[in-house]
Amino acid sequence: MADGSPAAPSAATGQESAGRQRRAGRPHENVLSRKLITEAALTVIGVEGYGAFTMSSLARRLSVAPSALYNHVTSKQEVLRWLQDHVMTQVDVSGFTAEPWDAAVRRWAWSYRDVFAGHVPLIPIVAVLPVAGAPETLKMYEKVAVGLAAAGVPAALIVPGIVALESFIFGSALDATAPADIFDTADLSGTSPTFTAAVAAQDRDTGEPADVAFRFGLDALLAQLDSTRQKASAD
């Protein structure tokens, strides 16, 4: 929000790379920050994709030399961690304060899958990053945990439930990016008749294959969670 001071030599807006050169030495106003770097990274990825996301392209978008980034970041990996935690804020957890628990989980899960289908390279990072270093991610877990606890899921099963849901969501995000025709077996019915028949027998009216599979798995996990619920002793 607070951005773009007119004092800087016009290249420091971070949005246009056409501005004039800045000469060496510390500028009077800071040109970079975690917020600006994260936003620029998101823009580069949104416009050119992850394949084109390099420290160079990031620096270019910020109108800065690549080496300047290392005053704010220890590695490209750290930029990706910042990105991961930021992207988590795009996941819709609004249901947990407004809807029945199962509708809330569904809304969250679909949104989570969709967000990370657009950020597949960040998935291995979430799966491994300690939550202590990812405040937005932790906030999301807290919302889900509150929802499940309120629904009566036993305390000991909340984390396994979330982890199982999350694993399914990440795998499904990957699957959602696959071309629709990966299972086209062409003339392979000779070697794999049953699988070939199963591919043909899919019901294409119920949605994209990836969506049908996601609904199936999500229903399964919700049913399992439902069966673990216990009536609250209080209230």
Added chain:
Amino acid sequence: MADGSPAAPSAATGQESAGRQRRAGRPHENVLSRKLITEAALTVIGVEGYGAFTMSSLARRLSVAPSALYNHVTSKQEVLRWLQDHVMTQVDVSGFTAEPWDAAVRRWAWSYRDVFAGHVPLIPIVAVLPVAGAPETLKMYEKVAVGLAAAGVPAALIVPGIVALESFIFGSALDATAPADIFDTADLSGTSPTFTAAVAAQDRDTGEPADVAFRFGLDALLAQLDSTRQKASAD
């Protein structure tokens, strides 16, 4: 199996890199092949990990110049595709001809997860690679499809069922590689009390957290599959 001809200048065994130089020009016996390249890649990865797997390290293990690989391979990506299809042969599908359908799915799923927990970088490739180009992968799908069909899972649900299982398995393979303490919230109980309590309330006696979550999700998917089964009209 058919390997190591004594005619070659002793560097051509592909197992030791200490042998003497081979001079330029086509050798009398082929030094490289898909099989040798795949095996060498697997060795490099097994010994040094994916981080050290480069075209250079692969060539070194084969006692060959990096550029020689490009006579057999169009890109590093293709080596990874070969690797992916080869690794699939390590997944245990033996249950589908010997056990009840649910025990077979369980054996397959645990084995599938374990195999790819050791080959995480291959996961994005499986998820996107057309099965037509991956014969071993296709063979695996065929086995699973036969198992589910024999169990009475409706034809239209076989592919969604497999995709849902596979998505869950891939996400869980990722999760299984995470350090056990990612959820350690240290002194964060102030900002996320419910989640922190849920982490503490996990039952550590029932196995590794990743295993508990995997069992939970697998049970869920199996129960959902079970509920779709119909008695066969024949037999």
Added chain:
DNA sequence: ACCTGAACACCGTTCAAGT
């Protein structure tokens, strides 16, 4: 056909010099 060796266009990262 299939190897070597030199070369190319990158990559992430480091560091001295400048303000």
Added chain:
DNA sequence: ACCTGAACACCGTTCAAGT
């Protein structure tokens, strides 16, 4: 403290020359 610009040690890949 924080920028630029030069430099470093890689990377995957191409290609001419050799047999």
